Amino acid sequence: MIIKGRLILDVGGEIEQEYTRHLNMGQPGVGNRFIQAFLTAAAKRIERLEITKEKDGSYRDFPSVGSLKKFDLSDRKFAALSIVSGAPVANAVDSDWLEHRQALEDSGVKIHFVCGADKGRWFART
Template identity: 40%
Template sequence: MSYFVVDTNVPIVANEKANQASPACVLNCANKLREIQKQHIIVLDDTWLIINEYKNKLSPSGQPGVGDAFFKWVLTNQANPQRCQQVKITPTAENGFQEFPEEESLANFDKSDRKFVAVALTHPEKPPILNAVDSDWKNFEIALKNIGITIIFLCSELTTRP
């Protein structure tokens, strides 16, 4: 059983709602979300920042897409430590979160994605962050690796860019 932090773009792509995602990308995202539901643990923040972001983009009914089904599973299991683990992160005005490092190399990292980094850094396992098509993760991959964060790219759209 492994731990994962899941950027919102992964279930959006699994729902086939991202124009830049190839059919292979959609399939990879859908398969990974199903795999997490069956045998892994998702890591979230205890203030529901990630869940609220999911709520803005996904349907809590679990329909009609794979990403929506994943979101329903998250809502159902968010208090079950066998499926979801929550960590405490502290929002700040300066850089988004106390847990987000004040590194020059990350100064321009997207503020809306900092919660995912803060969650990964706070969890004792330092789980990888899953990404589908958000180029920020690729642009900051080395800087994030330098602070102990691994990004798993589910789509070749980003890994094959020059």
């Protein structure tokens, strides 16, 4: 999550691990460039905050709302960090965020839909 030119990550490194697990650091691409810029060139702009992970793998700061029971387990750390930091989660084309948008926002999670909130246009050619 980026707020005021800073990248907000968790102290435990789970978000960073997820970013790097899905990227090939030597290959071109927007995601690769993003993580490379912050982890190498702009490391001073990274702020790390604590999110508490429970023994069962859940996050203390993730909302315990019934409508979020089906929200992607691997995305819950991003939502918890949004609540703790007040920073929005930048989502490109993950439909789970759109499908649970109202419940997440009602629970204090801020979401910035980089590609807009119309799923039908995410992959449309212009």
